[in-house]
Each structure stands twice: as structure tokens, then as C-alpha cells.
Amino acid sequence: MEQKMRDIEAETTVQKEASKIFHKGNTPVTLKFHDVVYKAKATKKEQKIILSGVTGMVQPGEILAILGPSGSGKTTLLTALGGRLGGKLSGTITYNGKLFSNSMKKSIGFVTQEDILYAHLTVTETLVFTSLLRLPNSFTKQEKIEHAKSVLSLLGLTKCKDSIIGKPMLRGVSGGERKRVSIGQEMLINPSLLFLDEPTSGLDSTTAQKIVSNLWELAIGGRTVVMTIHQPSSRIYHMFHTVLLLSEGIPLYYGKGSEAMEYFSGVGYEPAIAMNPSDFLLDLANGVYSDQSNEDHALNKQKLVSAHKNCFDAKWKPIILDENPDNNDDESQSRIEDSGFGKWSTTWWQQFTVLLKRDLKERKHEPFSALRICKVIVIALITGLLWYRSNISQLQDQIGLLFFINSFWAVLPFYKAIFTFPQEATMLEKERSSGMYRLSSYFISRIIVDLPVELILLTIYLFIIYFMTGLKLNVLNFLYTLFTLLLDVLVSQGLGLAIGAIIMDTKSAITLGSIILLSFVLAVGFYVRHVPTFIAWIKYISINYYIYKLFLGSQYDINETYPCPNGKCLISEFPLIKQMGDLHLQGQLMALLPLLIMLIGYRIVAYIALMRIGVTKKISI
Numbered sequence: 001m002e003q004k005m006r007d008i009e010a011e012t013t014v015q016k017e018a019s020k021i022f023h024k025g026n027t028p029v030t031l032k033f034h035d036v037v038y039k040a041k042a043t044k045k046e047q048k049i050i051l052s053g054v055t056g057m058v059q060p061g062e063i064l065a066i067l068g069p070s071g072s073g074k075t076t077l078l079t080a081l082g083g084r085l086g087g088k089l090s091g092t093i094t095y096n097g098k099l100f101s102n103s104m105k106k107s108i109g110f111v112t113q114e115d116i117l118y119a120h121l122t123v124t125e126t127l128v129f130t131s132l133l134r135l136p137n138s139f140t141k142q143e144k145i146e147h148a149k150s151v152l153s154l155l156g157l158t159k160c161k162d163s164i165i166g167k168p169m170l171r172g173v174s175g176g177e178r179k180r181v182s183i184g185q186e187m188l189i190n191p192s193l194l195f196l197d198e199p200t201s202g203l204d205s206t207t208a209q210k211i212v213s214n215l216w217e218l219a220i221g222g223r224t225v226v227m228t229i230h231q232p233s234s235r236i237y238h239m240f241h242t243v244l245l246l247s248e249g250i251p252l253y254y255g256k257g258s259e260a261m262e263y264f265s266g267v268g269y270e271p272a273i274a275m276n277p278s279d280f281l282l283d284l285a286n287g288v289y290s291d292q293s294n295e296d297h298a299l300n301k302q303k304l305v306s307a308h309k310n311c312f313d314a315k316w317k318p319i320i321l322d323e324n325p326d327n328n329d330d331e332s333q334s335r336i337e338d339s340g341f342g343k344w345s346t347t348w349w350q351q352f353t354v355l356l357k358r359d360l361k362e363r364k365h366e367p368f369s370a371l372r373i374c375k376v377i378v379i380a381l382i383t384g385l386l387w388y389r390s391n392i393s394q395l396q397d398q399i400g401l402l403f404f405i406n407s408f409w410a411v412l413p414f415y416k417a418i419f420t421f422p423q424e425a426t427m428l429e430k431e432r433s434s435g436m437y438r439l440s441s442y443f444i445s446r447i448i449v450d451l452p453v454e455l456i457l458l459t460i461y462l463f464i465i466y467f468m469t470g471l472k473l474n475v476l477n478f479l480y481t482l483f484t485l486l487l488d489v490l491v492s493q494g495l496g497l498a499i500g501a502i503i504m505d506t507k508s509a510i511t512l513g514s515i516i517l518l519s520f521v522l523a524v525g526f527y528v529r530h531v532p533t534f535i536a537w538i539k540y541i542s543i544n545y546y547i548y549k550l551f552l553g554s555q556y557d558i559n560e561t562y563p564c565p566n567g568k569c570l571i572s573e574f575p576l577i578k579q580m581g582d583l584h585l586q587g588q589l590m591a592l593l594p595l596l597i598m599l600i601g602y603r604i605v606a607y608i609a610l611m612r613i614g615v616t617k618k619i620s621i
Helices: 002-024 074-081 123-134 141-154 175-187 205-220 257-266 277-285 301-315 317-321 334-338 348-363 370-386 392-418 420-433 439-448 451-468 475-503 506-523 533-541 543-555 585-610
Strands: 031-041 047-058 062-067 088-095 108-111 193-197 224-228 242-247 250-256 288-290 296-298 561-564 567-570
Touching: 031 074, 031 317, 047 062, 047 074, 047 088, 047 224, 047 242, 047 250, 047 317, 062 074, 062 205, 062 277, 074 088, 074 193, 074 224, 108 175, 123 141, 123 175, 123 348, 141 175, 175 193, 175 205, 193 205, 205 224, 242 257, 242 277, 250 257, 250 277, 250 301, 257 277, 301 317, 348 439, 370 392, 370 451, 392 420, 392 451, 392 475, 392 506, 392 543, 392 561, 420 439, 420 475, 420 506, 420 585, 439 585, 451 475, 475 506, 475 543, 475 585, 506 533, 506 543, 543 585
Parallel strands: 062 224, 062 242, 108 193, 193 224
Antiparallel strands: 031 047, 031 088, 242 250, 288 296, 561 567
């Protein structure tokens, strides 16, 4: 018991020391927003107003809570205030009297409602990798690591520091701990202004209170905190300094949280019984009011809107408008949309190496999983047994073997690659929106991380089947076959990456990919020798066609013969080989060139498709 008390005291001491560091903060920020309006397309001809003339402010040391029912525009407003919303946004949003700028971007933390984290990384690894990417090079690597540990202590995550994050089918940290890790990622940059979207969503009341208590402590340290919340408990509600109530994008109340009940009582709406203020406010935002007889009535929302406007104009408008910049027209917000992220915190090489290391740690459980290795070995053994000791006298069978290897190793990496970017779209959007790294450093690290795995697995497969199936036992022939197989994997992988990046929906991508692969296989001419002219052109864009030609060149010499009814015939005259054209060096080079173009071209297409993700503003590449 005494040891436990000492541990608690030690952890409290560490938290206090970490708190001192982070309470220093950056330059305090006063956020003001005036007459913010946002419209979105409802139909081709009509636009829906999501936010309508929302005005307010929040100062350092305060928490502004944006309340309202689902669909009231809370998240849209938060995203706009965080400088992350594109589209038809008008009004003025200022930070210490200035519009959004590159320097301000580095002082803002933004925590999304969904905890977007890598499941197989530990809490410490998650924060350390984020620290290495987001903190500038004015910090040494060791200082960045220590900084991450300080955040970990500040948020009370020491006990779970070595636990993995987890996911629905993988046990990890609790929901409250996951949320604190998400907050910790933003706290690493020691933000002056912190935005949080529904930080208590899905948490029990006790855990939710702990999260808000953490935020309250951060606020009183000099930060400006803005959060959306759906239905807080009364204990949580009383931690809010200021409350903004929205109903269908229209503000019904803006002011001190402690004065809300008194305000609504003054305009004719008073709860019949003592109740949680947030519950009463949500009833009003939903257009429902219970009177003294406990009957529900549809309230006059226009009355509330008018009352809010009159009260706001008298009390808050002069204060909010006193620091607005000269350019205070409806289009001033567009300047926010056009601003870039400016210089990166770290170099391209640093980003690449950190991302590569993170990818390897996150995916180390995947590549060499027992199931995947067993699958490759079993299929190799089945292949070897089916074509066991085939030789040139069974030329048709040997060609069938080469075509099977071609098709199998085109399909396997293709479908794996299709899932790559759709599965990481939310993570990429989150991290790119915070300016964590260049898209190019992410892209290169992501396509490199799987290469050693694919090379090792296909080499194991080829070693097993090569000596079982009677293929040419010659080092050059083996290496040529291995090179062709590797090229098959890389080009097919590139096609999968491109399709996945373009469509960003796994089901649709798989459907389209299946059609493309099937067309490529059938157009080669192995199954249909007399392909109609109007569809025969497909083979010239088919990966399988060129790989098949290289496979034939890796095993057969143009002057070789094989047993035929007439005695011995030239291999070049065998129908399935003859239709493939020239197998000389020139013919092989002509098959290699399109594959090299595809190898690079598909990846360029994937990269260009990814550029649209998370880009609501111009981002340097």
C-alpha cells in the first residue's frame, strides 16, 4: 500500500513538472469570429445554409463549448475556426486581430472526434513518432523524445505507456486513454489554441469528466480551448467558461455558461424542474419546451433568435468587433483558404526515415504472419506437385505453368495494394491537415516498406517450384525468371495502388480491379488464340502480356527444338509461342520497356490522386 502511494506521489510530481513546461505555452491567442456563414450544395441548383451569422469570441484561459443537437453545425463551425474548411465560407475569423497565417497554423492543435491512431503502436511510440515529425529541428532528437514523455506524464498516460493502442478486434488501451493520446498528439506542439471535436463522445461520465478536467487545466494555464460537445453532464457543463448554442446553424445563445439559465428565464423559458443546464439548452435547440404543467410545446424559435440578437448586439458586439482587421467584408475568409503551410518543421529525409520506421513497426505483424507464409508455401507445393518434373516434351504444360505464375503473382500484390490508401485515407487526411509531413515523403516510405517482404516471399515461392517443375537449372535462367517475377509483382502492385488511390472505396476499387485484371489475362491469347481485332488492343496495355513474353524468354531459346509429330520442331513455331512474336533480345527489350513505363507511371498516377486528400488549402508538396 505504501509503495502504491509513493508511486502515485511520484507520478503526481512528474505531472506537475510537465505541467509547468506546458503551461508556459506560446503567445496567448484571442479568437474572434463575426457573422460566419457557410453554405453547402444540397442539390445541383440549391444550396443549404449550414451556418448562419455565427458570432463569438474566446480568450486565453477560457473554454468555449459549442452545444447543439446533431446536425446543428457544431463540427462545421469548429472546422472553420480551425482554418480547415474550404467551400463557400464567409464572415471574419481572427486570431489576435489577424487573419489565418502560416505562423498561426503552428500554434493551433486540432483533435478530431474519431481517434485516428495506428492500432499496433504503443502509446509511447505514437507520441514519440508524432513528436519527431511535428517538432522543429530547433529540438534535438533526444529532446523531442523527452518532450513526448512529458506530454505522456501530463495527461496521466504513464501506466499505459507500453500498451498498444488497439482496435475493435485487438485489445488495447481504454477509450478514455485513446482520447488522451489524441489530445497528446496535439499538445506536443504546445498550442496556444486547441480545438476538439466531441472529445467525450462514447465515454462514460467519469472518464468524460477526467478528459474535460485535463482540458480545463490546460485552459487555465493560458491556452484558448474550443470544443464541441453534444450533451455534457452538469459537472462538465460548469467547467465551461463560455457557451455557444446552435440550432440548425443559427445561434440561440452566446455567453457565460453560468448565466445561460438566467438568460432563458428572462425571455420566458424556464425549466419546470431543476435539471442539467445542457439538457434544457438542447431541448430548446430542438424546438421543445416543457412548461410548469410538464407538457411539451413547440417553442417560437424566431423569438429566441431575435432575443439572442438583441442581447448579443447590446453586450458582445462592440467587444468582438474592436479588433477586426480593416478587410472585414464577406470575402475576407477566402484569404484563409488560400494560405499555405509554409516551411516544414523537418527535412524531407527526416520525414521519410521516421515514416518508414513507423510503418515497419505498425506492419511488422502483417508481412510474415504464419498464415501468409503458409499460404505461399502451400500454393508453391501444390504448383510443384501439379507440374512435377515437367520438361520440354510437355511444352504445353510448361507454358501453362509460366502463365499460372504470371497470373498468380499479378493478382496477389494487386489486391493487397488496392487496400493501402483507402485504409489510410483518414490518417493521411488528419496528418496532412496538421502539416506533419510532405506527401512525397509519406508516399515513398509507404511503397518501399513492402518491397523486402514481397521480394522474400516470391523468392521462397520460386525456389520451391523451380526445382520441382523441371524449369531450366541454370543460374542465368533462374535469375531472369526471378527478375521477371519481381517486375510482375511491382507493376501489379503499382496498378493496385493507382486504382485504390483514385477510387478510395475498397469495394468499388476491387470490382473495377477485377474487371481490369480479367481483361488483361484474357487478352494475352493463352485462353483465346484468335482474339477479335476490335478487342485485341487490350493486350498492349496488359501487364500479363509483357510479363508472359519475358517468362517465355527466360526459359526458351529461339533456336531450341521440342518433340513434335514430325520429329523435332523449332520452339519458335509452337502456336502459343509464335503468337507472342519475337523472343530475341530485341523482342525482350520491347516487352521490358512498357513494363518499366507502367512501373513508374502507375505510381505517379497514385501520387497525383493522393494530392487531393486533406487539401482544403494549398499545401506544399
